[in-house]
Amino acid sequence: xxxxxxxxxxxxxxxxxASHVLTPTPIQEETFQVSKQIQWIQKPxxxxxxxxxxxxxxxxxxxxxxFLSVSEIETISKYRMASFKFEESIKRxxxxxxxxxxxxxxxxxxxxxxxxxxxCSSNYQVNFVAKSDTEIxxxxxxxxxxxxxxxxxxxxxxxxxxxxxxxxxxxDEFKGKKxxxxxxxxxxxxxxxxxxxxxxxxxxxxxxxxxxYAPIPxxxxxxxxxxxxxxxxxxxxxxDHAKKTKVEFWDFQSEKSISGSIWLGTSAKSLIETYTQKTxxxxxxxxxxxxxxxxxxxxxxxxxxxxxxxxxxxxPVTALWIQDWCGRRVTNFGDQLKWRWYADENLYPDFKKxxxxxxxxxxxxxxxxxxxxADTDPKKPGDDFTNPLLTEAKTKGYLVKNxxxxxxxxxxxxxxxxxxxxxxxxxxxxxxxxxxxxxxxxGLSGWMADFGEWLPYDAKLHSGVDAKVYHNRYxxxxxxxNREAIKExxxxxxxxxxxxAGYSYSNAYSTLFWEGDQMVSFGTNDGLPSSIVGLTxxxxxxxxxxxxxxxxxxxxxxxxxxxxxxxxxxxxWAEVSAFTPVFRTHEGNRPLKNWQVYTYTKxxxxxxLGDEDTVQLFAKIARIxxxxxxxxxxxxxxxxxxxxxxxxxxxxxxxxxKILLNYKYQFFLGDDLLVAPVVESNEIVQDVxxxxxxxxxxxxxxxxxxxxxxxxxxxxxxxPAFIRVGGKSETLIRSSLESIRNxx
Numbered sequence: 001x002x003x004x005x006x007x008x009x010x011x012x013x014x015x016x017x018a019s020h021v022l023t024p025t026p027i028q029e030e031t032f033q034v035s036k037q038i039q040w041i042q043k044p045x046x047x048x049x050x051x052x053x054x055x056x057x058x059x060x061x062x063x064x065x066x067f068l069s070v071s072e073i074e075t076i077s078k079y080r081m082a083s084f085k086f087e088e089s090i091k092r093x094x095x096x097x098x099x100x101x102x103x104x105x106x107x108x109x110x111x112x113x114x115x116x117x118x119x120c121s122s123n124y125q126v127n128f129v130a131k132s133d134t135e136i137x138x139x140x141x142x143x144x145x146x147x148x149x150x151x152x153x154x155x156x157x158x159x160x161x162x163x164x165x166x167x168x169x170x171x172d173e174f175k176g177k178k179x180x181x182x183x184x185x186x187x188x189x190x191x192x193x194x195x196x197x198x199x200x201x202x203x204x205x206x207x208x209x210x211x212x213y214a215p216i217p218x219x220x221x222x223x224x225x226x227x228x229x230x231x232x233x234x235x236x237x238x239x240d241h242a243k244k245t246k247v248e249f250w251d252f253q254s255e256k257s258i259s260g261s262i263w264l265g266t267s268a269k270s271l272i273e274t275y276t277q278k279t280x281x282x283x284x285x286x287x288x289x290x291x292x293x294x295x296x297x298x299x300x301x302x303x304x305x306x307x308x309x310x311x312x313x314x315x316p317v318t319a320l321w322i323q324d325w326c327g328r329r330v331t332n333f334g335d336q337l338k339w340r341w342y343a344d345e346n347l348y349p350d351f352k353k354x355x356x357x358x359x360x361x362x363x364x365x366x367x368x369x370x371x372x373x374a375d376t377d378p379k380k381p382g383d384d385f386t387n388p389l390l391t392e393a394k395t396k397g398y399l400v401k402n403x404x405x406x407x408x409x410x411x412x413x414x415x416x417x418x419x420x421x422x423x424x425x426x427x428x429x430x431x432x433x434x435x436x437x438x439x440x441x442x443g444l445s446g447w448m449a450d451f452g453e454w455l456p457y458d459a460k461l462h463s464g465v466d467a468k469v470y471h472n473r474y475x476x477x478x479x480x481x482n483r484e485a486i487k488e489x490x491x492x493x494x495x496x497x498x499x500x501a502g503y504s505y506s507n508a509y510s511t512l513f514w515e516g517d518q519m520v521s522f523g524t525n526d527g528l529p530s531s532i533v534g535l536t537x538x539x540x541x542x543x544x545x546x547x548x549x550x551x552x553x554x555x556x557x558x559x560x561x562x563x564x565x566x567x568x569x570x571x572x573w574a575e576v577s578a579f580t581p582v583f584r585t586h587e588g589n590r591p592l593k594n595w596q597v598y599t600y601t602k603x604x605x606x607x608x609l610g611d612e613d614t615v616q617l618f619a620k621i622a623r624i625x626x627x628x629x630x631x632x633x634x635x636x637x638x639x640x641x642x643x644x645x646x647x648x649x650x651x652x653x654x655x656x657x658k659i660l661l662n663y664k665y666q667f668f669l670g671d672d673l674l675v676a677p678v679v680e681s682n683e684i685v686q687d688v689x690x691x692x693x694x695x696x697x698x699x700x701x702x703x704x705x706x707x708x709x710x711x712x713x714x715x716x717x718x719x720p721a722f723i724r725v726g727g728k729s730e731t732l733i734r735s736s737l738e739s740i741r742n743x744x
Contacts, residue, residue, distance in 0.1 A: 029041070029042060029043050029044075030042040032104040032109075033106075034049070034104075034106065034107060034108070034109060034128075034130050035106070035107060035130045035133055036133060037051050037052050037053045037054075037133035038050065038051055038052070038058075038130050038133060038136075039052055040104060040109050042102070043063075044063070045062065045063050045064055046060055046061060046062050046063055046155070047060070047061040047063065047102075047111075048060045048061075049109070049128055049136060051133060051134065051264050053133070054134075054224075054264055054266075056223065056224065056225065056264045057155075057223075057225075058128075058136045058225070058262045058264060059128075059136070059138070059154050059155075059262060060154060060155035061153075061154055061155070062153070062154075062155055062244070063099075065153070066095060066096065066097035066115075066153070067097070067152065067153045067154065068097055068115060068124060068126070068140065068150070068151070068152060068153075069093065069094065069095045069097070069115070069150070069151045070093070070094045070115050070120075070122065070124075070142050070144075070147040070149065070150050070151075071090060071091075071092065071093040071094070071147060071148075071149040071150075072090075072091040072092050072093075072120075072146050072147050072148060072149070073088050073089065073090050073091065073148065073149045073250075074088070074089040074091060075087070075088050075089075075250065075457075075468075076088075076089075077456070077457035077458060078204075079456050079457060079458075080203060080204055080205070080411075081185060081203055081204075081205050081411075081412070081413060082184050082185040082453050082454040083184060083185055083187065083203075083204055083205045083207070083211075084182060084184055084457065085204065086234075092117065092118065092119045092120040093117050093118075093120060094115035094116055094117040094120040094121065094122055094147065095115075095117050096115065096116045096117055097113060097114070097115055097116075098113045098114045098116075099111060099112075099113045100112050100113045100114065101113075107129065107130045108127065108128065108129050108130070109127070109128040110125065110126070110127050110128075111125065111126040111127075112124075112125055115142065115147075120144075120147070121144070122142050122143050122144035122147055123142070123143040123144075124140065124141065124142045124143070125140070125141050126138070126139075126140050127139045127140075131261075134263055134264045134265065134274075135261060135262070135263050135264075135274070136261065136262045136263075137259070137260070137261050138259060138260055138261075138262065139257050139258075139259040140152065140257055140258045140259070141256065141257045142253070145253050146253075147253065148250065148251050148252065148253050148254075149248065149249075149250055149251075149252075150248065150249055150252050150258055151246060151247070151248045152246070152247045152248075152249075152258065153244055153245070153246050153247075154244065154245055154247075155243060155244055155245075156221075156239070156241075156242075156243060156244055156245045157223060157243070158242040158243060159222075160175065160221050160222055160223055161173050161174075161175050161221060161222040161651070161661075162174040162175055162219045162220075162221050162222075162239055163219060163220050163221070163222075163268070163537070163540050163649060163651050164216070164218055164219040164220050164537060164540035164541040165179055165181075165215060165216060165217070165218065165219050165237070165537065165541060166181070166212065166214050166215040166216030166217075166218070166502070166503075166537070166538060166541045166543070167212050167213065167214040167215070167216075167502070167513075167515065167534050167537060167538035167541075167543060167546070168210070168212055168215075168533060168534065168537040168538075169186065169190065169209075169212060169515075169525065169526065169530040169531075169533050169534050169537075170190065170191065170209040170210075170524070170525050170530065170533065171209065171533070171537075172533050172536055172537055172649065172664045173651075173661065173664075174219070174237070174239050175239050176239060176240055177239055177240070178210075178236065178237070178238045178239070178240055179210045179215070179236070179237055180210050180215075180234070180235065180236045180237075181215040181216070181217050181234070181235040181236070181237070181472070182215065182234045182235075182471070182472065183212070183213055183214060183215060183452070183453040183471065183472050183474075183475055183501050183502070183503055184211060184212075184213070184453050185205065185207070185211070185213070185453060185517075186207055186211050186212055186213055186516055186517065186526070187199070187205060187206050187207010187208065187211045187526070188205050188206055188207065188519070188526070188554055188556070189206050189207065189519065189523070189525065189526050190206070190207040190208060190209065190211060190525040190526040190530070191206075191207075191208060191209055191525040191526075192519065192521065192523035192524065192525045192526050192527065194560060194561060195519065195521075195523075195526075195556060195561070195563060196525075198556075198558065198560070207526070209525065213452075213453055213475075213500045213501045213502065213515075213516045214475075214500070214501060214502035214503065214506065214513070214538065214543065215472075215503065216502075216503060216504050216541040216542065217229040217231070217235050217237070217247075217260075217504065218275065218504065218541045218542075219237075219540075219541075220268050220271050220272070220275075220540055222651070222655070224264060224265050224266065224267060224268065224270075224271065225262065225263070225264055225265075225271075226261075226262070226263040226264075226265065226271040226274065226275055227260065227261075227262050228260050228261045228262075228263075228275060228278075228279075228504070229247065229249070229258065229259070229260040230255075230258075230259045230260050230261075230504070231249050231252055231255055231258050231259070231260075231469070232255070232469050232470070232471075232472040232473050232503060232504065233249050233250045233251040233252055233254065233255070233468060233469045233472070234249075234250040234251070234468070234471075235247065235248060235249045235250070236248040250468065251466060251468040251469050254465075254466040254468065254469045255469055261278065263275065267655065268540070268651060268652045268655060269642075269644060269652060272539075272540060272542075272642075272643050272644055272645075272652070273642045273643050273644065275541070275542060275643065276507060276542050276544070276642070276643025277643070279504060279505050279507055279508060279542055280505055280506075280507045280508020280509070280542070281507060281508075281542075281544065281639065281640055281641070281642075281643045282507060282510065282511060282512070282544050282545045282636075282639055282640060283492070283493060283511055283640055284493065284636055284637055284640045285496060285511075285512070285545070285581065285582075285633075285636050286445075286493060286494055286495075286496065288318045288319060288362075288364045288445065289318070289319070289496055289581075289582060290318070290625075290626065290629040290632060290633060291316040291317060291318025291319065291583070291622075291625075291626050291629075292310065292315050292316055292317045292318065292319070292583050292584075292585075292622045292625070292626070293318070293319040293320075293321050293366070293582060293583060293584035293585070294306065294307060294310060294317055294319070294320050294321065294585055294597075295321045295322075295323070295549070295550075295584055295585040295586040295587060296320065296321075296322060296585075296587065296598070297322055297323055297324035297328065297335070297587060297591075298324070298328075298347075299347040299348065300347070300348050300349065300354055302600060302602075303320060303322055305600065306598045306600060307320055307358070307361070307363060309598055309599070309600075309615060310597075310598065310615070310618075310619065313615050313616055313618075313619040314619045314623065315618065315619035315622045315623075316622055316623060316626040317363055317622075318362065318363060318364065319363060319364045319365070319366055319445070319446075319584075320358055320363050320364070320365050320366070321365075321366040321367075321448070321584060321585075322348075322365065322366070322367065322368075323337060323367070323368040323448060324337055324344070324347060324368075325343055325344065325347075325348060325351065325365075325367040325368065325444075326338050326339070326340060326341055326342065326343065326344055326367070326368065326369075327340070327344035327346070327347060328344075328347065329374075329385070329414070329415070331377075331413070331414030331415060332414065335587075335589060335590065335591055336413075336414050336415075336589070337368060338374065338385065338387075339370065339372050339373060339374035339387070339417055340373065340374065340387040340388070340389050340390070341369050341389060341434055341435075341438055341439070342389075342438045343438070343442060351442055352442050352443055355442055355443035355444065356443060359443065364445035364446070365443065365444055365445060366444060366445055366446040366447050366448070366496075367439055367442075367444045367446075367447040367448075368447055368448045368450065369435065369439065369447050369448070369449060369450070369482075370449070370450040370451040370452075371419055371420045371422065371431070371451060371452065371474075371478050372410075372412065372417040372418065372419055372420075372451060372454075373387060373389055373390040373393055373399075373417060373418050373420065374387055374390070374412075374415055374416070374417040375387065375390060375409070375415065375416045375417060375418065376415075376416075377414075377415040377416065378416070380415075385415075389434070390418065393418070393420065393427070393430070394407055394418075396426065396427075396430070397424070397462075398420055398421060398424060398426065398427035398430060399418045399419065399420060399421055399427075400418065400419040400420070400421045400455065400456075400459045400460070400461065401421075401459065401460040401461070402456075402458070402459065402460065403458055403460060405460065408456060408459055408460075410454060410456065412454075419454065419455060419459075421461055421462045422474060422477040422478060422481065423461045423462045423463035423465055423470070423477075424461075424462035424463070427462070428481055431481055431485075432481055432484060432485040432488065435481075435482065435485040435486075436485050436488065436489045440485070440486070440489045440491060440495065444495075445494065445495055445496070446495050446496035446497055446498070446511075447497050447498075448497070448498055448514075449478060449479065449482045449497045449498065449499045449510075450499075450500065451475075451478075451500075451501060452474055452475025452478040452479075452499065452500070452501030452502070453474075453475060453501040455467060455470065455471045455474045457471060472503040472504075473503060474501075475499065475501035475502050475503060475506065476502065476503050476504070476505050476506050476509065478499070478501070479497075479499050479502065479506055479509035479510040480508075480509040482497045482499075482509075483497075483509045483510070483511065486511075495511075496511050496512050497510070497511055497512070498510070498511070498512040498513060498514045498547075498582075499512075499513055499514075500513065500514055500515065500516040500517075501516075502543070506542075506543070507542035507543060507544065507643075511545075512545050512546075512547070512581070512582060513538065513543045513545060513546040513547075514546065514547050514548060514549065514582075514584070515531055515534040515535070515538075515546065515547070515548040515549075516553075517549075517552075517553040517554050517589075518530060518531055518548060518549065518552040518553060518554065519552055519553075519554045519556075519563055520551060520552040520553070520554065520555050520563055520564065520565035520569060520588055520594060521552065521563055521569070522569060522679065522680055522681050526554075527552065528552070528569065528572060528573050528576065528679050529665050529679040531548040531552075531573070531576065532576060532664075532665050532667060532677070532679065533664060533665075534546070534548070535547075535548070535580065535645075535647040535667065536647060536648070536649035536650075536664070536667050537649065538645075539644075539645025539646070539647055539648060539649060539652075540645070540649055540651075540652065542643060543645070544639035544643055544644065544645040544646060545581045545582075545636065545639060545645075545646060546580070546581070546645075546646075546647065547577060547580045547581055547582040547583075547584060548573075548576075548577065548580075549584065549585070549586035549588075550570070550573050550574050550577045550583070550584060550585045550586065550597075551565050551569060551570040551573050551574070551585065551586065551588065551594065551595075551597075552565065552569070552573065552586075552588065553586055553588050553589060554588070554589060555588045555589050555590040555593050555594055557590065557593060562593075564590075564593045564594060564595075565588060565593075565594035565595045566595055566681075567595045567610075567611075567614055568681060568682075568716070569595075569681070570594075570595050570596075570597065570614070570618075571614070571617055571618065571621065571716045571717070572677070572678050572679070572716070574597075574618055574621045574622070575621055575677055575678070575716070575717075575719035576675075576677045576679075576719070577625070578621050578622070578624040578625040578628070578719065579625070579628070579647070579667075579669045579673065579675045579677075579719075579721065580646070580647055580669075581632060581635075581636060581646045581647075583622060583625040583626075585597050591608070592606070592608065592609070593609070594609060595609045595610060595614065596608045596609060596610040596614075597610065597614060597615065597618040598610055598615060599611060599612065599614075599615060617716060617717050620717050621717060621719075623740050624719075624740060627736045627737070627739045627740040628669075628673075628733070628736050629736075630732055630735075630736060631669070631670065631673070631729055631732050631733050631736055632646065632669070634670075634729065634732065635669070635670045638670075646669065646670070647667055647668070647669060648667065648668040648669070648670065648671070649667065649668075650663065650664075650666065650667070650668070650691075652668070653668045653671050653691075654691040654692070657691045657692065657707075659689060660689055660691050662689075663676075663689050665677065665679050666688070666689065670729060671724065671727060671728075671729070672723060672724040672727030672728065672729040672730060672733060673698075673721060673722070673723060673724070673729075673733055674688075674690070674691075674695060674721065674722045674724070675719065675720070675721045676688040676689075676712075676720040676721070676722075677719050677720065678714050678719070678720070683714065684713065684714055684715060685711055685712070685713060685714060686711065686712055686713075686714040686720045687709060687710075687711055688709065688710050688711070688712055688720055688722070689708070689709045690704055690705075690706040690707070690708060690709075690710060690722065691706050691707065692706045692707055693706045693724060693725060693726065694706060694724075694725035694726070695722035695723065695724060695725065696722060696723045696725055697712060697720075697721075697722055698718075698719075698720070698721035698722060698723060698737060699718045699721075700712075703725060704722070723737075
């Protein structure tokens with residue numbers, strides 16, 4: 001049986017072109033029973049794998065055009081501050097396809113054929129294997145190993161919606177969109193103006209709607225179909241066509257194939273559970289994790305004073321996160337850290353004793369680490385920075401190399417640094433020993449495990465793996481190494497580290513995610529609203545425990561426009577964070593330019609931006625989060641068992657409500673608490689859409705019928721939230737509310 005595909009136009013990636021099918025004789029429909037509930041259906045115009053009990057399609061391949069195309073393309077990366085630009089040179093393309101045979105076996109379908117074009121010819125093979133009646137594994141191989149770029153096309157429905165794709169910040173549904181998958185800095189602005197233009201002009205670092213720290217080539221569609229690609233090379237998905245989906249992977253030959261899984265389910269929840277059963281689930285958080293995590297820096301005296309101030313205001317502080325435990329390094333970008341991973345005894349004399357003193361007050365202490373080792377800044381005259389850990393790592397050959405085999409010097413924001421080579425077993429052991437001694441050994445209960453997205457595209461690695469496909473895996477290994485260090489120290493379940501960069505299988509190793517460096521703004525692409533989209537999208541692809549810096553991080557001083565945190569933004573962000581797994585503040589990269597949750601005056605008279613009203617209001621909001629501990633804890637427990645996210649996208653909880661899908665800044669905490677936070681400045685009344693059922697307003701106790709839009713008052717300190725009447729957690733949530741109603 002031969003199906004001949006002839007292309008009548010030059011093929012180029014993701015461009016539409018006309019093509020025709022030549023068949024010597026009409027092809028009769030044929031059906032083959034792959035398993036009890038899975039059928040393989042051949043027609044003159046399509047090939048279909050279908051589950052007959054669900055009457056749902058795993059995959060449909062049209063024969064009206066090639067469903068596979070391959071190319072040999074040379075790619076050069078321009079790399080600056082973990083923002084990547086690519087120059088491509090097409091050598092040859094195989095855009096014509098034949099299907100020479102289809103082998104049908106119980107549990108397996110194999111398609112064999114050829115891909116051809118000018119100066120281009122290669123055999124290919126497509127395998128579909130039934131792992132169960134609701135799961136198909138697929139694998140596509142191409143014999144010519146020099147063909148390094150592949151495009152795979154399969155059918156979709158015109159009204160099909162696509163959710164997930166890892167942590168996204170602009171869009172929460174992707175029909176009509178063309179996302180790419182490459183972990184990198186999310187960008188400054190990501191389309192919000194004028195900051196994006198400014199960041200691009202100065203450093204090419206503005207980002208766009210798809211730049212993200214933690215993408216995953218996995219989605220769940222409104223057809224209750226879940227698709228996951230195992231590959232880790234640069235990828236593009238094209239959902240723009242009404243009736244088909246196009247997927248492109250670069251450098252797939254380094255992984256010998258493109259492969260993955262397709263699942264069918266009865267709901268998005270069942271599909272998330274199936275996906276995370278394969279890729280991993282987060283562990284439970286320790287008991288201390290449910291209070292306020294104060295992010296403060298500046299030395300023993302300052303952080304101690306601010307903890308006391310917060311507690312005196314009735315703030316349930318259970319953790320102190322001090323990122324500058326390793327020392328402070330002031331650069332043009334703002335307050336940064338000494339990337340050498342041991343305690344700075346100038347800022348924190350007798351650090352271990354200080355940690356214990358905080359523990360004695362029932363406050364756990366968390367620090368900071370990343371996989372860089374910083375160097376002296378040659379641009380700073382008289383820079384006295386030293387780093388004995390860097391010297392040791394250089395001597396022992398533990399660093400990522402460049403094309404010349406030299407240690408790869410990377411210019412970060414503020415100073416140069418080197419990446420630890422996580423493919424080197426000796427470097428991995430050295431890093432874990434460092435964590436066990438210098439962090440866990442000091443009594444820290446956790447840390448920010450920062451970065452992971454900075455591996456250069458042209459780096460050379462100890463294991464010999466191609467950096468082009470290891471780039472996306474690097475943050476996964478970074479999380480794994482942190483987790484293994486905790487296990488080896490016998491502290492599993494007691495220590496929490498939080499990561500920002502990630503990819504497929506990060507959820508198997510990280511104990512917590514955070515969303516990285518949003519702007520201190522109300523910007524839709526990179527401000528407070530974007531942090532909500534990051535929470536809801538990431539949960540669909542396995543990041544069940546996620547949160548953001550309260551108030552954002554990136555602070556910009558510019559003659560044209562300043563981006564400095566306001567009191568209103570800080571408190572509105574706190575309101576959103578009250579309904580997330582972890583409630584953690586950050587001073588931002590320019591603390592003295594940002595409004596803070598505390599008041600403090602340095603010995604030299606320098607005052608932070610803040611007031612007593614903020615201290616009290618922030619404590620009030622913190623008590624909301626802490627009062628919800630029993631409910632949030634139940635959701636974290638559920639996440640550890642099922643993979644279901646704590647913060648849930650509307651499509652997970654109310655998939656049939658098409659109107660609700662338009663309210664992308666509303667979200668659910670679990671199934672039974674609907675949150676409609678204020679995400680715009682100067683708003684004190686909020687429009688809320690309530691789905692089916694009855695909903696009780698969190699603050700007034702008024703009960704509303706669903707399937708309609710209402711308006712509610714939204715003063716700072718009383719974020720709009722609604723309890724599902726009759727929900728399984730209604731009583732638990734109501735009891736939590738009673739505990740704070742009198743205090744707030």
